[in-house]
Amino acid sequence: MSKPVKERKSRPVNLDLQTVSFPITAIASILHRVSGVITFVAIGILLWLLSISLESPLGFKEASDLVSGFFMKFVLWGIATALAYHIVGGIRHLMMDLGYFEELDTGALSAKVAFAATAVLSLLAGVLVW
Numbered sequence: 001m002s003k004p005v006k007e008r009k010s011r012p013v014n015l016d017l018q019t020v021s022f023p024i025t026a027i028a029s030i031l032h033r034v035s036g037v038i039t040f041v042a043i044g045i046l047l048w049l050l051s052i053s054l055e056s057p058l059g060f061k062e063a064s065d066l067v068s069g070f071f072m073k074f075v076l077w078g079i080a081t082a083l084a085y086h087i088v089g090g091i092r093h094l095m096m097d098l099g100y101f102e103e104l105d106t107g108a109l110s111a112k113v114a115f116a117a118t119a120v121l122s123l124l125a126g127v128l129v130w
């Protein structure tokens with residue numbers, strides 16, 4: 001029988017989140033969820049821009065003025081980067097579903113490859129937007 005709670009002194013009482021380090025596979029997984037949510041929100045932003053641009057010739061001018069500003073360019077770059085990571089991470093997930101990269105070492109390696117591929121795609125997205 002286990003000891004009463006009072007006697008289990010060595011038991012950690014609470015988690016110090018600042019000392020918890022996540023493995024790279026966990027970071028890859030969390031970022032995949034975050035990028036999925038950003039992509040979902042992005043659909044609204046992009047449809048809003050499309051609807052303004054299709055309203056009238058003046059609306060088109062308004063939309064093109066909007067996307068030529070730094071803030072909107074930054075937002076578009078962020079959306080493209082999130083989508084790039086979501087697709088790369090998604091392909092990684094689908095490959096794991098097929099039985100590849102399921103071990104700890106290969107999973108960590110595929111996470112690093114996904115990060116590197118996203119960095120390259122993000123750079124290309126920056127070139128495209130600016």
Ligand code: HEM
Pocket residue numbers: 032033035036037039040041043086087088089090091093094
């Ligand atoms: C409009 C485009 C997309 C949106 C808004 C979107 C959004 C999301 C969201 C919110 C999740 C849930 C994440 C979670 O709960 O962990 C998800 C999961 C997933 N997405 Fe996407 N996604 C999109 C496109 C794609 C594309 C193009 C791929 C192809 C590579 C993809 C592959 C996946 C996979 C494989 C999962 C499941 C990951 C898992 O098993 O944890 N998604 N997506």
